[in-house]
Amino acid sequence: MAPADRRPARLKDVAAAAGVSKTTASRILNGDTENFGKETCARVKETASRLGWRRNLLIDGMQKGRSKTVGVMIPPHDSFWVGVLAGIHITLAEADYLPITIWIGDCREFPEFNDDDTAGVEQINRLLDRRVDGLILWPSFAVAYYDHYRELIERRVPVVSIDHRLPDEVHADSIETDELAGATCVAEHLIGLGHKQIACFGARETEWQGWSVRRRQLFEEAVASRGGSVVRSWKTNESGSDGLEVAKQVLTSSPRPTAVFAVSDHQARILYRAAADLGLRVPKDVSIVGYADLDFADELSPPLTTMRQQPIEIGRQAAQAVLERQADEASMATGRVISVRPELVVRASTSRP
Structure with missing residues (x-):
């Protein structure tokens, strides 16, 4: 037969x-x-x-000039970015779009292009060659994208970056956490507890980590504007390799701060380790506030007080921005900044001095 x-x-x-x-x-x-x-x-x-x-969606795409795909250049680096990816995927799926998610590296370290952006540019080219209908970029890919924005504008490919503001001439949307609201909330919490000597433990402040710069600066301004308290700031080197050393400098500075705001939960976890090495107790000797509410925040000892970002909503907003620009090409003439408000989660790592 x-x-x-x-x-x-x-x-x-x-x-x-x-x-x-x-x-x-x-x-x-x-x-x-x-x-x-x-x-x-x-x-x-x-x-x-x-x-x-x-x-056959390939044939449909050729006939209609749309591939119904969106390039998502975001690695699942931690629970924040996993949430962002979830929001993107949910929203694109609801609109019958397929996300093509790519990144470089093994997710154990931040992929960055400080010395050589070849890897990032190659990934962008891979997506463009597949005629994606839009791009959603995490900060370091957004920096690598600079060299391509004119081509993408000419091809009417909408671009959205997350936690990174692109220059006005790029005409891209930026989705970010409301840093002013977050910094204000942390300042009010610590000052309300009676802290006078406050420190800020920053992360590496590279071109693609502009959020770290804004978060630190806005916190400094929020504390200063309320009077009565002093804030001093530290940050790590550009590779972030000296985090524990800098954290110990913060906790042994004179006068020693009674509270420290860490610009991310990752930085807060380093502070916990530094405090333990120095024999300091959290929060009896030093209160610590983080930022993000990552999946380990409530498992630290004591559980971490932190600003909870809204990663799923940020992802939804990013995907929706791409879809809106697909539907209305006139909107691509300007870029927007869309902010998502965080909320303070008070746990056991903060108390009165």
């Missing part, structure tokens, strides 16, 4: 089996059912299902 023909069903096969023209079958299977009888539509759909016909 000859082997069964396993060739995928084609549109003309569906049309022939249903007794309609290829044009009629195409229109019905693409959702145009108002101009045909219910019986005809049902027969075409039943035939397509029975034959195992599937729409």
